[in-house]
Amino acid sequence: MSTTAHLITVRNALTSRLQAAAEVVPPAVLRLVMGWEFWESGLEKLHGDNWFADIQGKFPWPFDVIPAGLSWALATGFELAGAVMLWLxxxxxxxxxxxMFLTFVATAAVHWPTCGRCGAIFSPAMRSATAATAISSCRCCSSSCCCR
Structure with a gap:
C-alpha cells in the first residue's frame, strides 16, 4: 500500500469517528449544561421560601388560579426531576x-418588565430596546404615568 493510500485510509477512519462523536457529544453537553441550570434553580426552590404567592397575580392564565403552594411544588419537582432526566x-x-414551558411561565411572571403604574406587560420587542425607550413606550398610561 502506498503512503498516499494509507493517509487516505487514516483520514477516512478519523473522519468517520469524528462524525460519530459529533452526533453524540454536542447534545450530551447541552443536556448537561441545561440540566445543571434547572437543578440549581430547583435546589433554590427546595431550600428556599415560597415567594410565588407574592407574584401569583402576574402568572398567565390558568396558572394564576392554581394555589401558590401547588405551583411551587410543581415547579420545584419539574426542575429537579427534569434535570436528572436530562442528565440521564x-x-x-x-x-x-x-x-421550556416552565421557563415561558417564569419569563411572563417574573422577567418581563411591566409598567410601574398600570402593570401593562412590555412586549419582547420593547424589552429588547433600551430601558429609556421601553419605559417611555407604555401606550396605556396618561402622560402623568410614573414610569415615564
Whole structure:
C-alpha cells in the first residue's frame, strides 16, 4: 500500500469517528449544561421560601388560579426531576418541553418588565430596546404615568 493510500485510509477512519462523536457529544453537553441550570434553580426552590404567592397575580392564565403552594411544588419537582432526566438522557423530549414551558411561565411572571403604574406587560420587542425607550413606550398610561 502506498503512503498516499494509507493517509487516505487514516483520514477516512478519523473522519468517520469524528462524525460519530459529533452526533453524540454536542447534545450530551447541552443536556448537561441545561440540566445543571434547572437543578440549581430547583435546589433554590427546595431550600428556599415560597415567594410565588407574592407574584401569583402576574402568572398567565390558568396558572394564576392554581394555589401558590401547588405551583411551587410543581415547579420545584419539574426542575429537579427534569434535570436528572436530562442528565440521564431519559425522556429528554418530554422534560425539555416541560422545562421550556416552565421557563415561558417564569419569563411572563417574573422577567418581563411591566409598567410601574398600570402593570401593562412590555412586549419582547420593547424589552429588547433600551430601558429609556421601553419605559417611555407604555401606550396605556396618561402622560402623568410614573414610569415615564
Amino acid at each position: 438522557g431519559l425522556g429528554t423530549r418530554l422534560f425539555a418541553f416541560s422545562l
